[in-house]
Amino acid sequence: MTERAASSALLTDRYELTMLDAALLAGTHDRECVFEAFTRRLPAGRRYGVLAGTGRLLELIEQFRFQDAELQFLRDNRVVRDETIDWLADYRFSGTIRGYREGELFFPGSPFFIVDAPFAEGVILETLLLSVFNYDSAVASAAARMVAAAGGRPLAEMGSRRANERSAVAAARAAFIAGFSATSNLEAGRTWGVPTMGTAAHAFTLLHDSEEDAFRAQVNALGPGTTLLVDTFDVEKAIETAVKVAGPELGAVRLDSGDLPKLVKQVREQLDSLGAAKTRITVTNDLDEFTIAALAASPVDSYGVGTSVVTGSGHPASGMVYKLVAHRSGDGGEWISVAKKSDGKASIGGRKHPIRRLDARGTAVAEVVHIVEKGDTPDDSGRDLLVPLITDGEVHREHLGVEGTRRARDHRALAMAELPDEAFRLGRGDPVLPTIFG
Amino acid sequence: MTERAASSALLTDRYELTMLDAALLAGTHDRECVFEAFTRRLPAGRRYGVLAGTGRLLELIEQFRFQDAELQFLRDNRVVRDETIDWLADYRFSGTIRGYREGELFFPGSPFFIVDAPFAEGVILETLLLSVFNYDSAVASAAARMVAAAGGRPLAEMGSRRANERSAVAAARAAFIAGFSATSNLEAGRTWGVPTMGTAAHAFTLLHDSEEDAFRAQVNALGPGTTLLVDTFDVEKAIETAVKVAGPELGAVRLDSGDLPKLVKQVREQLDSLGAAKTRITVTNDLDEFTIAALAASPVDSYGVGTSVVTGSGHPASGMVYKLVAHRSGDGGEWISVAKKSDGKASIGGRKHPIRRLDARGTAVAEVVHIVEKGDTPDDSGRDLLVPLITDGEVHREHLGVEGTRRARDHRALAMAELPDEAFRLGRGDPVLPTIFG
Structure with a gap:
């Protein structure tokens, strides 16, 4: 018995399931959607962040199943209607996720985890994935600064x-x-x-x-x-x-x-x-x-x-969010970019593809986020930041377990080596790479 | 399947087990000991802390068993000697623990969890118990201030x-x-x-x-x-x-x-x-x-x-520590008070018994920590803060689960009602009760 528990399905905010409940009733639950996870900003003064959690999360997504005990709790507490209980009993994530390799460096606005799935399947992962990324990346981001300071x-x-x-x-x-x-x-x-x-x-x-x-x-x-x-x-x-x-x-x-x-x-x-x-x-x-x-x-x-x-050296939670950025119209036709306009929290709609732009010496100079159509890869000579994590519900195993952890550590070293020297000064400053929407 | 996992035994710092290993070899592992958990200070400006975690911890102590998988890991990684593996295979906490009720308020230097056990049995709980108390109490302490602010x-x-x-x-x-x-x-x-x-x-x-x-x-x-x-x-x-x-x-x-x-x-x-x-x-x-x-x-x-x-509103970890404060001499005779003298981290030796002193109107005025002999209760008319949590290895069930959680919530309300008004101002100040060693 390792620390992995049997079901991760209730490590979830109730509203993920009530949204599902309402969407099922309205018939909008199976609209094809794109959700993206990203951070709006780095903690004040930090120059870069280190993404961690992917390997843990992919395991937790595999364990995200509603078994009898979970369904009974939802029924007893009338969290959702019976029809929704039935839907959850059969739930298994069947979508496709691409994202950064674990250990990659992240910058504001650049999506590191991109979920292609029907609304219902994508929305109920939100809380769990943010829990994992927000904590693990807070620790990794602080730890990387200590590693640099230790010379x-x-x-x-x-x-x-x-x-x-x-x-x-x-x-x-x-x-x-x-x-x-x-x-x-x-x-x-x-x-x-x-x-x-x-x-x-x-x-x-x-x-x-x-x-x-x-x-x-x-x-x-x-x-x-x-x-x-x-x-x-x-x-x-x-x-x-x-x-x-x-x-x-x-x-x-x-x-x-x-x-x-x-x-x-x-x-x-x-x-x-x-x-x-x-x-x-x-x-x-x-x-x-x-x-x-x-x-x-x-x-x-x-x-x-x-x-x-x-505790993330003063910043115990990364500010990562998970947003619906596009969905197909009700008749399954064209893609519609969506974004909220809330005061101070507006986001940018549309499917994105992030690229790290490097100069001739291999030093990173910018994070370029292209808005793309489904299936398109941007025409950009920089380092492509996306790799497949889950394809049609199947987890790519190389990201998991001890091997995945070691690969993430190695990748972090490679990504750090691309950064300009000023990234490693402890003084406060702006993100060392600008994020450019291309 | 709830969120409780099967074994908590490896949620532990390696040094707890290497200390056990060395003590077993030296024959000092079964010296009767008293360990106490307390906080050295509150986060800067905070007036009181709220203890949380006890009910969770008592369950985790019951699950703190080294089963085949845990023992195999220790053997494969040569963490301890074979003799120690055998000792761990039979481990079950058999000591006695008294402490604050969950939901009690805490102040610097006053022990809220007092473990009477052979060294070996008491030392290996350290990491787990500090993990639980440090996090849960950080959250509860911040949350209580928000509750007060919400009026x-x-x-x-x-x-x-x-x-x-x-x-x-x-x-x-x-x-x-x-x-x-x-x-x-x-x-x-x-x-x-x-x-x-x-x-x-x-x-x-x-x-x-x-x-x-x-x-x-x-x-x-x-x-x-x-x-x-x-x-x-x-x-x-x-x-x-x-x-x-x-x-x-x-x-x-x-x-x-x-x-x-x-x-x-x-x-x-x-x-x-x-x-x-x-x-x-x-x-x-x-x-x-x-x-x-x-x-x-x-x-x-x-x-x-x-x-x-x-995240504990700026203080994501309470500063709780767990210290050996007394042990019986090698021949099983008299009790010896012990304390380290480390620069800036000195502690006070001897078995303690905390009492909350109240004035005639029932308002708390001081935390009084008496140094006592085993079995003695201090002669003090204040509110006795200690209740039995585990007696000779048996957990007192009323602290556990849903019922324990609700009792903790109720007790917190009672304890808060004893505090003087100035405790609830958000401005920074000293702990609202002085800790007096009586």
């Missing part, structure tokens, strides 16, 4: 305790896609193949009669290559004890408190003076992209990041 | 799409405990008995050939008492159409954009002039406790809140 030093995600217990698994996966090396979360190891890490907390030291007893117990079980936590009482004494117990082959020491730039320097000097020149230093004290950057000149070997990465 | 008008939680798909269910439950009336999330309805609501989105209007067709389709399916969304194109025209289609018995109109104080006033006047004086107005445009408060003088009938409630 090649490895980062571990350790924020499970600061996120809902299931979010924690998704967060570990999203951070890995964004370039983190490992996670503390065991379920993320099992379900998504993310490497796991971790050795001991302060409680372990406090349990024992002395810090030396605790270190000895840990080294006996985990070997001298383990990481000893050295800030329970007095860091200097702890390091002396640590090297005494584990020898100079001690793997690493972990610092979870204090004035890190100063402390790290002292610890490095002390370790070197004790002959433990290869013992690494890992720091884990409430880090974010800014404190990581501030440690660039310090002899830190790796970082552990908790709260800030699992 | 008796009902609030619906509609943020599922802005939270991880499973967080969304927990968020709906936490907001309900904090006083929200309903949620859009169907799984929260099924699993936790939270009333669900919702009618239609802009896509439904855009699907149809005219707004009038859309309104008619909705009224045909859901009746004239439904809520019509009136801001897809032009609000004034939409309201005219809405009343024409549904008649003056139209249940409500929903506004999801625009300058709400001004717009709500116009809409009320228009509805009244059309004879729809009983038609309610619900607003849902990116609300938080501050924008809700700003609508106090407007003729709004109810609020729908999304992003801000499910």
